Amino acid sequence: MKNGKIVAKIVRWCPCAGTVEDLKTIMTRGTPLILLLAMQLIASAFHSCVGFQIPSFLRGPFGKKGSDYVGGRRRWVPKAALSSVEVLDDQALKRVLLKHPSGSEATVYPFGATLTSFRTFDGEEVIAVRKDAKMDGSKAISGGIPHCFPQFGPGELPQHGFARNMEWRIKELSDEFTRNAYVTLELTDNDETRKIWDKSFSLEYTVTLRDVALSTDLRVRNLDHTAHMEFTAALHSYWNVSSLANVEVVGAFKGARVIDRQQSPHVEGTEDEYVLRITEPTDKMYCNLPGEVVIKDTGYNRMLSVKSPTGFEDVVLWSPYGDESMGFDDFLCVENAAASSKVTVPPLDEWRASMRVDVRTLPRARS
Ligand SMILES: *[C@@H]1O[C@H](CO)[C@@H](O)[C@H](O)[C@H]1NC(C)=O
Numbered sequence: 001m002k003n004g005k006i007v008a009k010i011v012r013w014c015p016c017a018g019t020v021e022d023l024k025t026i027m028t029r030g031t032p033l034i035l036l037l038a039m040q041l042i043a044s045a046f047h048s049c050v051g052f053q054i055p056s057f058l059r060g061p062f063g064k065k066g067s068d069y070v071g072g073r074r075r076w077v078p079k080a081a082l083s084s085v086e087v088l089d090d091q092a093l094k095r096v097l098l099k100h101p102s103g104s105e106a107t108v109y110p111f112g113a114t115l116t117s118f119r120t121f122d123g124e125e126v127i128a129v130r131k132d133a134k135m136d137g138s139k140a141i142s143g144g145i146p147h148c149f150p151q152f153g154p155g156e157l158p159q160h161g162f163a164r165n166m167e168w169r170i171k172e173l174s175d176e177f178t179r180n181a182y183v184t185l186e187l188t189d190n191d192e193t194r195k196i197w198d199k200s201f202s203l204e205y206t207v208t209l210r211d212v213a214l215s216t217d218l219r220v221r222n223l224d225h226t227a228h229m230e231f232t233a234a235l236h237s238y239w240n241v242s243s244l245a246n247v248e249v250v251g252a253f254k255g256a257r258v259i260d261r262q263q264s265p266h267v268e269g270t271e272d273e274y275v276l277r278i279t280e281p282t283d284k285m286y287c288n289l290p291g292e293v294v295i296k297d298t299g300y301n302r303m304l305s306v307k308s309p310t311g312f313e314d315v316v317l318w319s320p321y322g323d324e325s326m327g328f329d330d331f332l333c334v335e336n337a338a339a340s341s342k343v344t345v346p347p348l349d350e351w352r353a354s355m356r357v358d359v360r361t362l363p364r365a366r367s
Pocket residue numbers: 123124125126127128129130131240241327330331
């Protein structure tokens with residue numbers, strides 16, 4: 001009765017509202033909508049404040065979208081959640097385990113300062129370790145992200161230099177008040193390195209674990225007071241793919257100077273594609289390649305965006321296509337390198353190079 005009176009009043013004051021009966025139906029029909037909005041409001045509050053994973057259709061217009069949920073992968077993390085770092089020494093080689101409050105994890109071996117695992121919070125592995133890898137220190141770890149320093153590839157020094165098979169010192173670990181867990185490793189010249197390369201240097205390498213991203217920073221210092229130091233360097237990154245048949249590599253390749261190192265002698269040319277597919281043994285160096293390289297994998301339904309904000313100007317694409325003993329179909333190497341020309345560091349100066357990988361979900365194909 002009361003409702004009826006209100007409705008009648010509205011109709012009187014606002015003639016455009018139609019008849020009393022019309023308004024009554026609107027109000028009855030409107031109730032489910034109001035309940036739905038209220039439910040979505042509560043659901044989104046749970047989602048953002050308590051960290052409950054609630055699907056976006058339940059959160060409706062209140063759902064937190066935009067930058068917090070890039071590619072649907074980022075998970076909301078309570079402000080108070082803590083990262084952690086552990087040094088584990090229960091196997092042949094010591095390893096550092098980084099944990100981010102979002103649930104992502106990374107493993108770094110001080111031996112060769114090699115990262116061997118980066119999992120996002122949903123447990124998906126981004127890194128590949130070759131099936132023929134030795135994890136006992138008898139040789140460099142084949143897979144993960146090993147270093148090539150002070151020489152990329154073959155040359156006067158041993159293939160890929162020595163940094164990848166020396167024990168680095170743990171210099172710093174993030175504390176529990178750091179949101180993005182990190183480890184800093186250090187290698188300075190010693191009797192062993194001077195026998196191979198008679199230079200006075202220090203390398204400092206930091207791996208920082210973010211939620212759906214990971215970054216690395218390399219700092220190379222020339223500790224000599226008078227002499228310049230020259231070298232080439234790279235991160236020989238092995239990215240985990242579902243199968244090379246599912247993979248496209250996208251970047252600013254078209255028009256770039258490319259050195260085909262698979263041929264002997266090497267053949268230099270200009271790339272004429274933006275999108276590359278791996279269908280044969282590949283070893284190509286793209287010189288001064290700007291921007292990111294995206295590894296699109298329809299099998300894993302994800303994209304890995306790999307870039308070097310500073311320092312590494314070349315990108316090397318490597319695949320031992322067809323080599324079953326290496327498990328060739330499980331990985332693709334997209335390597336950030338400074339190798340097409342030598343880096344020169346003046347006395348007591350330094351050179352820095354960084355790399356960052358972001359994991360995203362493939363956008364839905366439009367049909
Ligand atoms: C790739 O990741 C999967 C898990 O997603 C893992 O089982 C596999 O061992 C990884 N492949 C390599 C070569 O590391």
